[in-house]
Amino acid sequence: MITFDKFTLDNGLRILVHHDETTPMVAVNLLYDVGARDENPEKTGFAHLFEHLMFEGSVNIPNYDTPLQTAAGENNAFTNNNITNYYITIPKENLETAFWLESDRMLELAFSQEKLDIQKKVVIEEFKQRYLNQPYGDWNLLLRPLAYKQHPYQWPTIGKEISHIENTTLDEVKDFFFKHYAPNNAVLVVTGNVDTEEVKALSEKWFGDIPKRNVPTRNLTAEPKQTEYRLNEVERPVPLNTIFQAYHMVDRLSHDYYATDLISDILSNGKSARLNQHLVNEQKLFSQINGYITGDIDAGLFIVTGNLSEGVSFEKGQAAIRHELDAIMNQLTDENELNKVKNKVEANLVYSEINLLNKAMNLAYFELLGDAHLINAETESYQKVTPQQIQKVAKELFRKENCSELLYHAKQ
């Protein structure tokens, strides 16, 4: 159970405060409701490139990191297909430094061509390091456009291709900022040994005078129901043949989300889970195999991925995966097995409340989903799932024509 207070400034900035006396630190998490799904299909990777520019100085503060580090703080950020999230941990007595820095970069950035050029280079190296210079690194670049034909989840956060990053102009950067970086498009969470009045005063002082901005209403095309199996086979200099499968799943707020998540746990969470027990330990068809959900806000993907053992054919591996998926579609899951994964979810939710920053991030995310109170209903939502619901959801999820499959053939 996470308790919190919530208030909203006149400019629309939502602020949540969670009190925790056990720590000398505070966490400040600022989530902007913008991600790779909001990008122009011809200019992908933009939200993430923009995140880098947020560290290159703001209108009144030439350097972001130096003053923060001087005040003994640490920070980082991440961008995904849904959101861009910035966070700081800092000793409680220096909390105001975080407000000063975060409010100034919400007010306006110090846009400069030179800084843009450098960060383009850095992001291109990030692209190479994560997606090109790793075995199987490009799977996300290949599988997403196979699974999504309409929805912008068809490209990864880093972007479709390097040229999109190279071609970014300073005008586009400015435009993006004023479109998406607005108090009325953000959620601020403070956790630590703070009281709400103190945070209220700091929020009014530093964020109060930032104008509300015209944030365009998001209007994304929903991905149409997939009606035929899709396949992409590639040859790469990788050591092992590998299978990636993607099945369209429900969105984050759907009632069936919890059953879908539990299906991924039954198949793949922990050593005792089915895929590992059956296909790695017993049948030895895969050296490793995983199933997990992307859990995106809009309808996401259920991913199954495995490295085939030496000498095992794709057909054999595919048939074995299909057998496991059929089993969960055709037979009611045993109550004991379902309880096991529910217990694990419950424990993991408790573990997730240990860390101050984690709590701040989770509160911000649930507030974005609609209401931070949802976070305290999670355990119950999982507990309510029945074997019948698991079966019903699996039947829709694991239809063969709902599958997009990517096969990596190892080049000899």
Next chain:
Amino acid sequence: MKLNRLQHPAFNKIEHINFPKVEQLKLDNNIPLYVIKGGSQPVIKLDLMANAGAIFGDKKLVAPIAAIMLNEGTRERTAHEIAEIFDFYGAYFQPTTEKDMAFIGLFSLTKHLEKTLPLFYDTIENSTLPKKELATLFQRRKQNFLVDMEKTSFVARELFNEQLFGKEHPYGVKTKVDDYENTMRDDVYNFYKSHYNSSNYQLILSGQVTDAHIKLINSNIGQTTSKTPIDLPVIKPQPSYSQDPTVSIKNDAVQSSIRMGCLTINKFHADYPALKILITIFGGYFGSRLMKNIREEKGYTYGIHAMLVSLRNGGCMGIGADVKAEHTKEAVVEIKKEMDKLCQTKVSANELALVQNYMMGEMLQMFDGSFASSDTFKGVLQYGMGFEYFERMKQTILNITPEKIQAMAIKYFNTDKLITVVAGKYD
């Protein structure tokens, strides 16, 4: 009054850190138990530190495989049964093998400790290392190794350790694909039998700990009889110095992985805290010299880092980056330049003050809660030290001078004894 956004609001320098209390107990069989209480959640963590790290193994894979095999079957339970029980209670069994020590961790809800702890100790005390599971594990690890060998970062790290410590040294010996075929069950079993016994253990317990938990641990782990502990082997590193980098070519690489470094000192040495500050300035935080130069000015890399590593048989400094392949040579030159600069010119008072504050904040985080504190404690316990080491670290940070930083650079940044390794392209 108009808000002054140009001015950094008042802030405090961090000068005080509450080092948590560590209770020192002994189980009935004399195994030391260190307890760090705290936390807002009903969670408990037990770390068993064993004299069973890589340095103790006479063959490359023996130590890590022994640790991973612990929960693959005991006299009374199969691997599957063990996995089912841990998963059912939402508990985590976490074996890690470092270069010196092995750590076997149990992370559990307090309400389930009565169930998870006996199982945890059963896996450590009564493991049978079944043949079938061992063969599967070797097979899986071999395939993962083949994937790793395609990563320039992995190849560079292996090569770096070999050059720095020597190819026969347990810290430096590379993994070969044959190791997965040639390591025998007897090798692993003998290692397990001689190293996993109570004389070689120390325990660290953290979280919402009660006396009942301590009793439970004593009745489970404190009853076997101890033998003489095994001493950590003393083996001198044998570095291979050369003026030119050691290069492993990968023609399709779009980035090169650079690893550079030299032998230094470990936590036993009085200079260690001051050297740690130097390395932080050099490459230990986001605003470091290396990050400023190679990422923020030149855009050659997504990230570059330097770190100081303490090992019982000597410490080392390591620098690592994945850089744009065309700029590999320039990056190597720039790294050396930054080392020279620290030898030749004193750091400014401003830069030093920033790093002092940054490191104090970092230390505050290392002691933020009982789990963070117990992780921190692991790093000193293996040197027979406690948090007094961090008191010394804190005093060094607060009192360090530009002269001392320069003296550390001159003493430890010896470019004649710098090892440079590149995997990828170098032309």
